[in-house]
Structures are given as structure tokens and as C-alpha cells.
Amino acid sequence: NAGVTQTPKFRILKIGQSMTLQCAQDMNHNYMYWYRQDPGMGLKLIYYSVGAGITDKGEVPNGYNVSRSTTEDFPLRLELAAPSQTSVYFCASSFGQGGEETQYFGPGTRLLVL
Amino acid sequence: GDSVTQMEGPVTLSEEAFLTINCTYTATGYPSLFWYVQYPGEGLQLLLKATKADDKGSNKGFEATYRKETTSFHLEKGSVQVSDSAVYFCALSDLGANSKLTFGKGITLSVRP
Numbered sequence: 247n248a249g250v251t252q253t254p255k256f257r258i259l260k261i262g263q264s265m266t267l268q269c270a271q272d273m274n275h276n277y278m279y280w281y282r283q284d285p286g287m288g289l290k291l292i293y294y295s296v297g298a299g300i301t302d303k304g305e306v307p308n309g310y311n312v313s314r315s316t317t318e319d320f321p322l323r324l325e326l327a328a329p330s331q332t333s334v335y336f337c338a339s340s341f342g343q344g345g346e347e348t349q350y351f352g353p354g355t356r357l358l359v360l
Numbered sequence: 361g362d363s364v365t366q367m368e369g370p371v372t373l374s375e376e377a378f379l380t381i382n383c384t385y386t387a388t389g390y391p392s393l394f395w396y397v398q399y400p401g402e403g404l405q406l407l408l409k410a411t412k413a414d415d416k417g418s419n420k421g422f423e424a425t426y427r428k429e430t431t432s433f434h435l436e437k438g439s440v441q442v443s444d445s446a447v448y449f450c451a452l453s454d455l456g457a458n459s460k461l462t463f464g465k466g467i468t469l470s471v472r473p
Contacts, residue, residue, distance in 0.1 A: 250403075279460070279461075286465060286466075287465055287466075288364070288449060288451075288463030288464050288465045288466055289404075289449070289461070289463045290463075291460055291461070294460060304460070336403055336404065338404075347453070348394075348406045348409065349406075349461060350405075350406075351396075351403035351404040351405065352403050353401075353402060353403045354402075354403050
């Protein structure tokens with residue numbers, strides 16, 4: 247099992263550019279999440295999905311979009327990059343709901359917007 | 361809303377020293393509690409968890425006990441190693457919240473040889 251994979255590892259964007267951060271998991275997990283991690287802060291939830299075709303906003307969704315067409319993939323789209331989106335982005339997945347489920351994290355994508 | 365408060369860092373210890381990292385929480389429901397660890401250049405991974413009051417989670421010599429009366433989940437290790445150098449995050453997941461995790465700010469631990 248590869249677990250949760252993310253691409254790219256690192257990217258520099260100019261203000262106003264767009265890009266898609268890729269996330270895939272091979273554990274057949276229903277739940278998937280996108281977080282951002284800013285220096286000295288905990289992780290903030292951007293969007294999450296409870297299954298293919300179902301997505302919902304997290305704590306900080308502005309400036310991002312997601313889709314979930316398959317169980318395995320959960321891409322995160324930045325439409326008009328802004329310096330405030332400079333961060334490290336983590337994708338995670340879990341098997342189901344219940345509050346006690348362990349989330350499995352990818353290695354992260356470091357994004358710099360200049 | 362739910363929140364997690366961790367002690368301020370960073371923390372620097374000598375090898376074999378005793379470690380305590382404080383974590384307290386506020387939750388409307390009856391949460392599960394987690395400690396995640398992030399080694400340099402990597403994603404987060406689960407260190408340990410507890411799902412009900414008085415449960416003790418343990419892994420790799422680390423322990424934490426779910427204390428409902430003090431709303432705390434402090435992380436302890438009796439003898440730290442250089443390889444324990446990492447960022448440690450306390451988190452909670454409230455039942456019925458679609459397994460969404462609420463994280464503390466994290467604390468950086470550096471262990472000197």
C-alpha cells in the first residue's frame with residue numbers, strides 16, 4: 247500500500263495563477279480531507295469529503311475548490327493564487343465516521359505564492 | 361466550538377530526560393483525543409489515541425491519559441531519545457462531526473545527545 251500520496255511536493259506560483267494539488271489514497275477510505283498548515287499554527291481544515299460525489303466546506307474554504315469523482319482521488323483546486331495561500335497542504339483519509347477513526351496523512355505539498 | 365490548547369514551545373531536552381507536553385481541550389460533545397507526530401519533512405502520523413474517559417493511549421514509550429474532569433490529555437515519556445525530535449500535535453474529534461479533527465498549534469521538541 248502506498249497510503250496517501252500527494253503531488254507535487256513543492257510549487258511556486260505567481261499571484262493570479264491557478265493549480266491543482268493532487269491527492270490519492272489506495273486504502274479504500276470513504277473520508278478524505280484537505281488541511282493547510284501555516285508556521286506556528288495547527289492544521290486548519292479546508293474541505294472534506296465523505297464519499298465520491300460528496301464534498302463539504304471546512305474551516306477555511308475561501309479561495310479553494312474540490313471535487314471527488316472517485317473514492318481514490320480528492321484534488322484541491324486553487325483558482326486565483328494569492329500570497330495568503332502560501333502554506334503547506336496536507337491531504338488525509340480515514341475509513342469512516344465515528345470520531346475515533348485514525349486519519350492517515352500524505353507527505354504534504356509546499357506552496358509558495360509570489 | 362471545539363478547541364485544543366497546547367503548551368507553548370519549543371521544548372529542548374537532553375537525551376533520557378522526562379517529557380511532559382500539556383494539552384487541554386474544549387468540546388461540546390464527548391470527543392476522542394489524539395496525539396499526532398510530524399517528523400522533519402514528513403506528514404503527520406498517529407502516535408496514540410484515547411476514545412473515552414480514563415483511557416490511556418500508549419505507543420513507542422509515549423503515554424497519555426484521557427482526563428474528562430480536567431479536560432486534559434497530556435503526553436508523557438519517561439526517557440526521550442534524539443529520534444523523538446519532531447513536532448507534536450494534540451487533536452480532538454467530536455462524535456458526529458464527520459471525523460473532522462481539531463488541532464492544537466503543535467509544539468516542537470528537540471532532543472540533544
